[in-house]
Amino acid sequence: MKFNTKLIHGYPVIDKETGAASIPLYQTSTFHQNDIDQGQPFTYSRFGNPTRDALEKGIAAIETGGTHGFAFASGMAAITTVLLSFSKGDHLVMCQNIYGGTFQLVQEVFPRFGIEVTFVDETNLAAWQEAIQANTKAFYLETPSNPLLSITDIEGVAGIAKQNQLTTIMDGTFMTPQLQEPLTLGVDVVIHSATKFLNGHSDVIAGLVVTNNNTWAETLHTNQKVFGGILGTEDCWLVLRGMKTMGLRMAQSTKSAQAIAELLENHPKVNRVYYPGLPSHPGYATHKKQAKNGGAVLSFELADGQAARNFFNATTVPITAVSLGGVESILSYPVTMSHACVPENERLAQGITDGLIRLSVGIEDTEDLLHDLQQALNTI
Numbered sequence: 001m002k003f004n005t006k007l008i009h010g011y012p013v014i015d016k017e018t019g020a021a022s023i024p025l026y027q028t029s030t031f032h033q034n035d036i037d038q039g040q041p042f043t044y045s046r047f048g049n050p051t052r053d054a055l056e057k058g059i060a061a062i063e064t065g066g067t068h069g070f071a072f073a074s075g076m077a078a079i080t081t082v083l084l085s086f087s088k089g090d091h092l093v094m095c096q097n098i099y100g101g102t103f104q105l106v107q108e109v110f111p112r113f114g115i116e117v118t119f120v121d122e123t124n125l126a127a128w129q130e131a132i133q134a135n136t137k138a139f140y141l142e143t144p145s146n147p148l149l150s151i152t153d154i155e156g157v158a159g160i161a162k163q164n165q166l167t168t169i170m171d172g173t174f175m176t177p178q179l180q181e182p183l184t185l186g187v188d189v190v191i192h193s194a195t196k197f198l199n200g201h202s203d204v205i206a207g208l209v210v211t212n213n214n215t216w217a218e219t220l221h222t223n224q225k226v227f228g229g230i231l232g233t234e235d236c237w238l239v240l241r242g243m244k245t246m247g248l249r250m251a252q253s254t255k256s257a258q259a260i261a262e263l264l265e266n267h268p269k270v271n272r273v274y275y276p277g278l279p280s281h282p283g284y285a286t287h288k289k290q291a292k293n294g295g296a297v298l299s300f301e302l303a304d305g306q307a308a309r310n311f312f313n314a315t316t317v318p319i320t321a322v323s324l325g326g327v328e329s330i331l332s333y334p335v336t337m338s339h340a341c342v343p344e345n346e347r348l349a350q351g352i353t354d355g356l357i358r359l360s361v362g363i364e365d366t367e368d369l370l371h372d373l374q375q376a377l378n379t380i
């Protein structure tokens, strides 16, 4: 089954009890038990709920190579539940360009739990190898990274992990299961903020995890139950609905993103474009090998903070907001949004300059987006 068909038919999309073409919202906390000695599939909604079960089977089906899926109240709940599977004394190696919430978790909270982390330049495979210690348990990566879209060689990192009996965990939010297939490249656990492209409508906060490893599946099942950070029934239903159109949404968004990146790259008011679908991107060859296209997120740099402000004021189609992956295009300003807490010198050293803008490309008509961005650039 190809991807778009799988999104519609590849998992339990029809209610077993009634034949309803949309899995109903099983809005219940508990389930009547006919016989107190007989087990039954559902007993209490934190342990399992039919609507959540459909979503969890759904994500396991569309993440190529996946066997077990788990739904959480947010991407961060998913990440925390995965990472709190490690123990006091364990060491993790992580990419240095990492989602801000994950960074804060491992930097501010993990020291209290005795879980140690080393950050490496994710684009350098030797750095991953060199960071391994006797107590290293896992590699954790994100590719492309946010907001500068640096590219990590997934198969390369997972290969080093395998040689050293380490688990590889990957945040796959930016590329979705549609554009990148980490489990087929050796990753063991894939995490998605379903808040973004999977749900796709900027109306739900949700996280999903997929694995093909039975030991991890058992651990995650227990942790999901005892930490309790499950995704609520109504939000499961919304993600199930949003997911069905992801194929079409991503096709439109990525087509526009490529056209926009090409326009910006050749525009005199733009210093620099970060988009892994451009041959000028340093990670282009690696990305091309492991992903279907450049994705729907790009960043670009204008002259300075004033130029960025003028640009935000002049655009009329995208909304200005944090987050990404919605049907509407979203412009973000890392300096005052995602990286507001990062000290200026550190932020500049990372390449997050005052002129940097991130664009998550929605499903509007490509021509309208190109026209709007062009007219906004003309005002600066």
Ligand SMILES: *Cc1c(COP(=O)(O)O)cnc(C)c1O
Residues within 6 Å of the ligand: 074, 075, 076, 077, 099, 101, 142, 146, 171, 173, 174, 193, 194, 195, 196, 205, 206, 207
């Ligand atoms: C948004 C995001 C998260 C966190 O997800 P929430 O749903 O906001 O908790 C994690 N990783 C990446 C790459 C993200 O973009």
